[in-house]
Amino acid sequence: MATALIAVLTAAYVLCVLVRLRDGRPWPRSCLLWWFAAVATTIVALNSPLATYSGNLFWAHMIVHLLLITVIPALLVAAAPIRLIRSSSARTRTAVTSAVSSTPFQLLTRPAVTVPLYAAVLVTTHLTGFQQAMAQHMWIHHAETVLYLVTGYLLLLPLLGNEYVGRHLVFPLRAATIIACMVPDAIVGVTLMMSPHIIAPAYSRSRPDWGPTALADQTAAGAIMWVAGDGLMMILILVIAREWVATRESSFGGWLDGVRARATIGANTAALDDDAAALDAYNARLAALHHMPRPHHQSEESVHDDQPHRR
Incomplete structure (x- = not known):
């Protein structure tokens, strides 16, 4: 199902690019490359040995989690699909402009909403019984995948690149938003590392023979959440800083x-x-x-x- 959806979305993206080229309006090759990078990363997260072991090892799940909530959304924003669809025709321009200018869209992409949402998703899916329930019910696993992708995309949409969002945040606010997101990363990571109790016993019952003990697995997952999660956020801050320097707004x-x-x-x-x-x-x-x-x-x-x- 996921593979079919990825194929359909990729075909739609390429079709929009071809329409622009037919009309003599080139589309940046970098955006096309970012799209295929997002597709490749999504396949790794959902249809690879890493995805298979993410149901048995907490640390593998944490890597997939970071791909879904940070890496893939960042690549999608860089691919600028909204801007591409908007520029395809007069009809899509009107529809996209109307949707992006709507109150719900503007509300859902404000840092005042996306940062608390990001924090709530991290805490709820890692420091409660959510992981245990997910291991027992596949529909919860699918819901978690969608939740991570949507949360990360809404968070990063107004912060990175030049995607069409109807308004642009000043660069200091963009960087401050990313810094704020590092706090829940650290809290969740440190809590998992320091906890003497197993939060999701299902992982210990399904782990492979060569895998670490349940507590060591949980500790490794916490370390990945803290170090890799905040490391990715630092990379995003550097990207924002680079965009700031490259923009005339950053200077006088x-x-x-x-x-x-x-x-x-x-x-x-x-x-x-x-x-x-x-x-x-x-x-x-x-x-x-x-x-x-x-x-x-x-x-x-x-x-x-x-x-x-x-x-």
Whole structure:
């Protein structure tokens, strides 16, 4: 079932890319690569020896958990499927814009909602009887998979890349949100490491002969949750920092351009609040100069050199 769904979604993604290419609108190759990376990681998490042992060993389950709630959502956000669907046609543009602008979507992607949701999911699925129940009922296992993917995707959607979400959080708030998520990672991990009691006895009854003892298995799972979980969050912070540095918002580039334009053109500061206004004023100034009487020594080439152009 999962494999079929992955195949359908991949076919839909590739079809949208082909539609853009047919219309002469290229799609970034990096996004396509991120999509296939997400697909490959999902297959590893759901249909691989690691996925098989995740039902018998707590530490293997924890690795799958991190793939589902952090790695795969991050790759999906980088693939920008929402932006791709929105740009496919006028109809999809209207539908996606309406959905993204809706109150439920805006609410579900706010850090004030996603961070508590992330913390609640971690605590509920690891420090309660959830793991024991999951080992006894397959539908709970499937529900956990969906819960992890949705929770991670909603959390990272407004934080990474340039996916279309209707609004963009400032970079310091993005980094602060990731840092806040490191707290429940550490709490859950340390609790599992330090607990003298077995939280999910089902793992001890189904573990392979070569596997660790139940308590050692739980301790290893806690260490993976803490170290690897926070390690992944640190990587995401570095990604956000890189995006911050690469964006003109991170520096005073736009502000300096405005100061330069005001000093050169002599326009009112209220009229040059952004780069676009500065460029319009610059072009208007050049147009006025173009119609002024020119000295006889000024060549026609020098006039053409002053024609406005966007940097």
